[in-house]
Amino acid sequence: MRDMQVEPQAFDRVLSSMCTDPHPAARDAAERFLATNPGDPGTYPNVAALEDNAVALLSEIAGLEEPAGYITSGGTEANIQAIRIARERAASRTPNVVMPESGHFSFQKAADLLGVELRIVPTDDRHRADLEAVRASVDDDTAAVVGVAGTTEYGRVDPIPELGEIAQSVDAALHVDASWGGFVLPFTDYEWHFDHAAVDTMAIDPHKMGQAAVPAGGLLVRSPDLLDELAVDTPYLESTSQATLTGTRSGAGVASAVAAMEELWPGGYRRQYVRSQNNAEWLADALEKRGYDVADPTLPLVAADVPRSTFDALRAKGWRISRTATGELRVVCMPHVTREMLASFIGDLDRLEVRASVPVVSDD
Amino acid sequence: MRDMQVEPQAFDRVLSSMCTDPHPAARDAAERFLATNPGDPGTYPNVAALEDNAVALLSEIAGLEEPAGYITSGGTEANIQAIRIARERAASRTPNVVMPESGHFSFQKAADLLGVELRIVPTDDRHRADLEAVRASVDDDTAAVVGVAGTTEYGRVDPIPELGEIAQSVDAALHVDASWGGFVLPFTDYEWHFDHAAVDTMAIDPHKMGQAAVPAGGLLVRSPDLLDELAVDTPYLESTSQATLTGTRSGAGVASAVAAMEELWPGGYRRQYVRSQNNAEWLADALEKRGYDVADPTLPLVAADVPRSTFDALRAKGWRISRTATGELRVVCMPHVTREMLASFIGDLDRLEVRASVPVVSDD
Known part of the structure; x- marks a missing residue:
């Protein structure tokens, strides 16, 4: 010992x-739900129901009318899964993803894992995605354009509506990484969320500015059928399929996300x-x-x-x-x-x- | 509220x-380390040091002389990462993975994510990998053979040494999924680990039979350089690269794994x-x-x-x-x-x- x-x-x-001391209510919820697994809803129905509440609250924060998504292990999983959805929906067999250089290194992991080309474009003099460079980089093989709402290095917000238009022009998805920014942006004038622009998927993490306990990230999708791209069959669980990247998951993260959002939002x-x-x-x-x-x-x-x-x-x-x-x-x-x-x-x-x-x- | x-x-x-109520020492450690992140060792050096102990203890249990690996979010991440290592090391551009039908559905996730072909072969009348079927399925494109040490459905142990020989015959890796079995097999006569057979990678989860709190899975690799296949650069962290699938990770899982193993092994x-x-x-x-x-x-x-x-x-x-x-x-x-x-x-x-x-x- x-x-x-x-x-x-x-x-x-x-x-x-980018993480913090959890809010006392979030810490208390995490400790109570330490031994539950939302990845096995047949066995742990209470925490699975709590996850629905977490997604509903996250969706409200992110301007998403019909709540859809799940509580991830963090922003990296949400970013990987978003790029995976885009890859599955792309017509191209050699898909690429266009991202400003301010994007998080988790997109490099996603590209490595998923076998997609990552096209990194410069930022402008205000550390935001350079729209001309994005426009010049997208093509018919582009599966997703990434915009960052609260960059890791300078806290900048890319021009999300304009990135959405560029993505739509080549039938690509727009993924917004608001992992860190999602819990502060609602109190600013930025246009960053589902109701502001043609956003398809978003990473938004309760365990960063949301003051939940690790691990509590969030993946939101504009339409529930986008999650079907991620689903695999699950024999020997009472549920029939699973869309998460991990299998067993922490009930502590889910419960503490709900507790923090109910307390603070x-x-x-x-x-x-x-x-x-x-x-x-x-x-x-x-x-x-x-x-x-x-x-x-x-x-x-x-x-x-x-x-x-x-x-x-x-x-x-x-x-x-x-x-x-x-x-x-x-x-x-x-x-x-x-x-x-x-x-x-x-x-x-x-x-x-x-x-x-x-x-x-x-x-x- | x-x-x-x-x-x-x-x-x-x-x-x-396959999870359980954590051991009291593991629960206590999880609660103390709830707000730490081993994914950021420059900021959280204490929990990062604890992770080295966790890997050393896991390695001892699994007969691995030179400890190498990391604490994952669970068996699914360990299985995905093992297949990813095998894919990176394979010469083939159209790699396949050969697995008995008793393998966990997380390998289906891995195959989907990584774009490798999953060849599922039958089990014998004792629910163990049918060696003839495995032999007939491997070829020059085989990146990995999967053996299960404690199957999810029947708790069976595949003939690991023989699977190692088959894998070696085609220059493929042998991955052993001991996610559930790893903490009971040391007390049986089965041959299942690094010292028993030509095992390259292993999934072995403290948060299952090891009585740690979720999320505490384990990936072990025979040689530390295998982890290099997973590494991406990490600007704005004081560490320089990261081999994990997730970014922010739960210090609670790491600390509770150490506490449980120190108490119970x-x-x-x-x-x-x-x-x-x-x-x-x-x-x-x-x-x-x-x-x-x-x-x-x-x-x-x-x-x-x-x-x-x-x-x-x-x-x-x-x-x-x-x-x-x-x-x-x-x-x-x-x-x-x-x-x-x-x-x-x-x-x-x-x-x-x-x-x-x-x-x-x-x-x-």
């Missing part, structure tokens, strides 16, 4: 995660968005005042051009921070990230800079 | 599940195997005495030819039971299944039969 003396990660210095999520967005803007200001280049935090995510040596020194002080592909410091203002944490982080940064500006005493 | 009044499934009538698992096996033999005897055809429970799983009407009446009494593909009643003697539960189940069966033998009073 020695190993189990190890402490789980405390969240007091975590600035890099919409008022609690709105208040959280305001808090997180204010924190992001405060941090961006603080970094700018210190002379760093900062990408404007249009959603609660800050990227700033901090030197690698400073970054490493902050990590050595225990800050869990990460970097964009081009090396910028990246801070995600999740619900567990408070103003006090950010002030303490900036305090550490200031102390580092003071030390760096003191001339080094040499032995020479 | 109305929905969260719903009760999770109690296990007192669950005879159909090997003595506790041995005692549980003896209890479960005795229960299965008791149930098989009880059913045979009542005139049903029963498949010999070579592992703790009983299949019996009970009429559909009786099956339905037992389900109506709240028993969670399932059926084999040919319609037999199937009872999995998991750790939560006690002698008292089985006696109560047989009591209900007897009462149904008494009623069925009383002439129905008709209004005519």
